[in-house]
Amino acid sequence: MAAVDRLAGAQKLFIGQNLADARAMVPDLTAREIDLPLLEAAFGTFADWHSNASPLVAVMSDMNVYGDLVLDITGVSHLFGSELGMLRTLVLRLRQLGYAADGAVASTIGAAWAASHFAPNRVVPAEQTGGLLDGLSVAALRLAPMQVAGLIQMGLKQIGQLRGRDRKGLQARFGASLIMRLDQAFGYAEERIAPRLPVAERYAERKFPDPIGLMDDVLMTTQDLAIQLGIRLESEGLGAQAFHLFLYRVDHKVMTLSVNAGSPTRDPDHIARLFANRAERLQGEYDAGFGIDMIRLAASSVAPLEPSQLGAFSRGDDTDLGHLYDRMSSRLGTLSVVRSAFVDTHIPERAVRLEPVIARSADNPAAAPDPEQARPLRLLPMPEPIGITAEVPDGPPMAMIWRRVSYRFVKAQGPERLNAEWWRSGQRLVLVPPLTQQELNELKQQGKEPPYTPNVPLFYTWNAVRDYYIAEDAGGRRFWLFRLGIYGVAPNPTWYLHGFFS
Amino acid sequence: MSNPAKQERLAALRASIANIERRPVLSEPVSVQDHEPDRFIVPAPGLVQEVFADERRNSAALLGFALGQVRSLLTPTRRAVIYLQMLAEAQEMGLPYGPGLASFGFDPDALVLIRPANIIELLWAVEEALACGAVAAVIADIAGHPKVLDFTASRRLSLRADAGGTSLFLLRYGAWREASAAQLRWHLTPALSATTQFDARAPGETRWRARLERGVIGDRQNQEWLLEWTQNGFQIVADRRRHPAGSVERQALSGALFADLADRLSEAG
Numbered sequence: 010m011a012a013v014d015r016l017a018g019a020q021k022l023f024i025g026q027n028l029a030d031a032r033a034m035v036p037d038l039t040a041r042e043i044d045l046p047l048l049e050a051a052f053g054t055f056a057d058w059h060s061n062a063s064p065l066v067a068v069m070s071d072m073n074v075y076g077d078l079v080l081d082i083t084g085v086s087h088l089f090g091s092e093l094g095m096l097r098t099l100v101l102r103l104r105q106l107g108y109a110a111d112g113a114v115a116s117t118i119g120a121a122w123a124a125s126h127f128a129p130n131r132v133v134p135a136e137q138t139g140g141l142l143d144g145l146s147v148a149a150l151r152l153a154p155m156q157v158a159g160l161i162q163m164g165l166k167q168i169g170q171l172r173g174r175d176r177k178g179l180q181a182r183f184g185a186s187l188i189m190r191l192d193q194a195f196g197y198a199e200e201r202i203a204p205r206l207p208v209a210e211r212y213a214e215r216k217f218p219d220p221i222g223l224m225d226d227v228l229m230t231t232q233d234l235a236i237q238l239g240i241r242l243e244s245e246g247l248g249a250q251a252f253h254l255f256l257y258r259v260d261h262k263v264m265t266l267s268v269n270a271g272s273p274t275r276d277p278d279h280i281a282r283l284f285a286n287r288a289e290r291l292q293g294e295y296d297a298g299f300g301i302d303m304i305r306l307a308a309s310s311v312a313p314l315e316p317s318q319l320g321a322f323s324r325g326d327d328t329d330l331g332h333l334y335d336r337m338s339s340r341l342g343t344l345s346v347v348r349s350a351f352v353d354t355h356i357p358e359r360a361v362r363l364e365p366v367i368a369r370s371a372d373n374p375a376a377a378p379d380p381e382q383a384r385p386l387r388l389l390p391m392p393e394p395i396g397i398t399a400e401v402p403d404g405p406p407m408a409m410i411w412r413r414v415s416y417r418f419v420k421a422q423g424p425e426r427l428n429a430e431w432w433r434s435g436q437r438l439v440l441v442p443p444l445t446q447q448e449l450n451e452l453k454q455q456g457k458e459p460p461y462t463p464n465v466p467l468f469y470t471w472n473a474v475r476d477y478y479i480a481e482d483a484g485g486r487r488f489w490l491f492r493l494g495i496y497g498v499a500p501n502p503t504w505y506l507h508g509f510f511s
Numbered sequence: 512m513s514n515p516a517k518q519e520r521l522a523a524l525r526a527s528i529a530n531i532e533r534r535p536v537l538s539e540p541v542s543v544q545d546h547e548p549d550r551f552i553v554p555a556p557g558l559v560q561e562v563f564a565d566e567r568r569n570s571a572a573l574l575g576f577a578l579g580q581v582r583s584l585l586t587p588t589r590r591a592v593i594y595l596q597m598l599a600e601a602q603e604m605g606l607p608y609g610p611g612l613a614s615f616g617f618d619p620d621a622l623v624l625i626r627p628a629n630i631i632e633l634l635w636a637v638e639e640a641l642a643c644g645a646v647a648a649v650i651a652d653i654a655g656h657p658k659v660l661d662f663t664a665s666r667r668l669s670l671r672a673d674a675g676g677t678s679l680f681l682l683r684y685g686a687w688r689e690a691s692a693a694q695l696r697w698h699l700t701p702a703l704s705a706t707t708q709f710d711a712r713a714p715g716e717t718r719w720r721a722r723l724e725r726g727v728i729g730d731r732q733n734q735e736w737l738l739e740w741t742q743n744g745f746q747i748v749a750d751r752r753r754h755p756a757g758s759v760e761r762q763a764l765s766g767a768l769f770a771d772l773a774d775r776l777s778e779a780g
Contacts, residue, residue: 378610387605511575
């Protein structure tokens with residue numbers, strides 16, 4: 010059993026108990042199977058929502074099946090008046106939503122966990138940490154059940170009894186994790202949390218006394234926040250490439266909008282416009298629920314950005330173009346604004362990779378195309394099979410049927426033979442390498458099913474040699490055709506249309 | 512009312528109407544290179560041109576014609592060309608291919624491809640790109656006849672192009688012509704290429720037959736040119752074809768002419 014409610018607790022049922030035992034004790038027990046993905050998702054949204062209280066929020070799932078929320082409140086508690094005020098606000102907020110929640114504030118993660126589970130809803134000042142922990146059960150140390158049972162068997166019931174004992178002896182008997190947990194609880198060893206949301210050091214936020222809902226209001230606030238953030242970045246001489254807008258809804262949900270810029274920027278108008286474009290792409294997905302009570306604009310991927318002076322008469326086209334690509338990417342999607350990057354290969358369709366303009370990679374000078382080679386102006390993403398009339402074995406194409414229309418060629422040039430990659434010959438071209446016999450045997454011993462591997466025939470270069478022809482029909486249209494395979498070697502050579510010349 | 516006063520009032524009225532309409536001034540849209548009469552036109556920046564082909568399978572000819580004109584518009588400050596095509600039409604008509612652009616004589620680095628999901632986004636992107644001072648030209652490949660692209664939309668685009676000084680090429684297909692505010696409209700058909708010097712069966716340089724359907728270049732209207740693409744740009748070729756409706760003419764006289772490749776098919780039966 011992973012959790013019991015108050016009624017079940019009164020019947021002396023406890024967490025970790027066998028369901029059969031529990032049924033024996035309480036015959037009319039209502040048991041529900043735990044839905045771990047749902048729980049994880051729910052804790053995820055809770056954690057994200059709590060980032061309106063503190064930017065560093067994590068879900069610690071190593072102790073309970075349903076996890077613990079950890080907030081680093083360094084430097085934020087004064088916003089709630091005091092640490093106690095913050096704790097009360099957060100716990101009450103959850104309880105008002107109908108959840109049973111407890112919490113504690115302490116100077117270490119271990120102590121906070123112990124206090125929240127065994128002496129909840131209090132603030133433990135740093136100097137009282139030792140005193141509080143000494144009186145708690147050893148189960149408060151985040152130990153495995155085996156370790157706890159062993160310690161209790163030895164008569165070590167309280168944490169205080171462990172202090173001053175021979176550490177080596179304890180480690181030998183109960184494992185290194187006991188010492189580690191002990192040190193973590195008392196603050197002798199460092200422990201860190203892995204925050205769920207990217208930690209942005211630079212952000213601007215605004216809270217609303219009354220929740221807002223309209224997208225226009227959100228965008229207006231974004232503009233204001235962008236100005237604040239821009240001033241902050243400018244004072245540090247920085248620009249950022251990624252901006253995230255967190256919309257904290259009243260009903261414990263967070264919406265995130267992110268935009269990227271091709272080069273570091275801090276221009277508030279530009280940032281606000283990117284978000285306006287991005288919001289337009291949301292269409293119906295935007296749902297403010299019962300309203301938004303806080304908005305935070307954060308910047309990440311920061312890089313130094315020197316203030317640049319515009320020439321008296323120049324138009325500053327570099328930034329113009331960059332901003333244009335940013336705006337288009339934010340509205341149409343990053344993958345819709347692309348440029349051709351060249352790849353060093355002779356296979357035509359692989360020689361060009363369409364990469365996003367705002368995530369531009371360095372050019373490979375070895376891959377630059379040769380202007381002397383005749384290549385079509387338009388290339389079909391997938392070569393289309395065509396019916397062709399040509400002399401066997403290696404005559405030029407004379408007529409073609411493509412998309413149910415027949416063409417008679419007047420002129421043809423070729424062949425230009427592009428061989429397949431010989432270094433792959435005799436291999437199976439699959440993405441996941443097949444398992445060896447030994448690995449298969451191991452899987453069989455463990456009683457597991459071997460993963461599905463498609464039965465791909467071996468790849469041989471003579472099946473994949475292409476002979477490219479440029480053929481011109483009576484209307485002056487020029488096509489780039491190829492025959493896959495060579496007559497007499499490949500089992501059945503086929504013809505494809507690959508591109509069009511101007 | 513005396514005559515000069517009447518003239519003055521008329522001129523003022525005309526000016527105010529022009530002001531209300533905000534017509535872009537189209538006094539000299541294109542210049543013909545006078546010193547080389549066999550060279551084709553050089554378009555002025557900020558012009559909207561529609562290029563029509565009868566069928567979608569001629570799409571590469573349209574792209575070549577547009578890129579050939581765009582090449583002369585590229586300057587150090589205006590060094591980007593935006594090409595737009597709807598995402599779903601890439602397999603239908605093919606995507607501009609980098610090495611092909613290089614062999615055509617166009618720098619593939621200058622071309623940015625935009626692939627919007629629908630026509631509304633495409634028109635938005637066109638408008639956005641026209642306003643940018645660093646873009647030399649925008650080439651929009653629009654198959655079909657979307658209702659959104661009406662006279663209002665094209666008028667809006669032409670005003671944008673005129674204000675920003677960026678040229679716009681609309682590549683269109685089919686025989687239907689909508690009302691549009693484009694300054695020039697071309698009807699383009701690919702033409703049989705010239706024979707090459709060493710291999711009579713090989714296709715030669717690209718040729719187009721371009722008819723100016725709308726607009727005036729110099730003093731010429733509704734004229735047809737046979738153009739050939741050379742390293743230096745468009746070259747006007749003397750067109751020996753008299754009847755535009757006929758197919759490829761064959762001379763009855765004997766000469767150094769090879770048989771068509773497909774002619775052998777009929778011989779074989």
